[in-house]
Amino acid sequence: GESVGLHLPTLSVQEGDNSIINCAYSNSASDYFIWYKQESGKGPQFIIDIRSNMDKRQGQRVTVLLNKTVKHLSLQIAATQPGDSAVYFCAENNAGNMLTFGGGTRLMVKP
């Protein structure tokens, strides 16, 4: 079936370094993708989104890259801070506006 998945379950980075979180998707018809951040004890928080007619979108310290050829999505966080420690989910938004979440990657920031 169709699925959205992540390559790495845990990513540990040094404070100040850049982080890259990857996600693979299999539904080539998907036209919209979202990254969510979930901190302990909280619900998922919207970070950034991208439509399939784009290959890059930048926010504040975050960049999402979309490679439709290989069905790959990545989230880049610049100058990672302790407050970035969380679980990050990519999600695929289909025509029914149903979110299909990837498995999640835990980002741990070392001081």
Add this chain to the structure above:
Amino acid sequence: DTEVTQTPKHLVMGMTNKKSLKCEQHMGHRAMYWYKQKAKKPPELMFVYSYEKLSINESVPSRFSPECPNSSLLNLHLHALQPEDSALYLCASSQEAGGLAKNIQYFGAGTRLSVL
């Protein structure tokens, strides 16, 4: 901060109890959602309400009963739950549901449910 409010934050119930989870949003959103999230897993969609009508039920057992009293409120009534139903229950809302329009879902902090 999230503008989707869920109560209670924590709930412990026995298998014979009846309880309700509540969700409220004042963003004028017309679509509301219930998700279930087990530890170290992504959220799984349970129900979608669009314009106060149930539009999607992801084959959820009948011991979970959703209700949308008005466009700002969403309830999840619980009855005769099993220990495996213990999870974080998340509510979300978005401007609309359906179609290809960009529709960010905003989540509440969730209710941590334990079934004994």
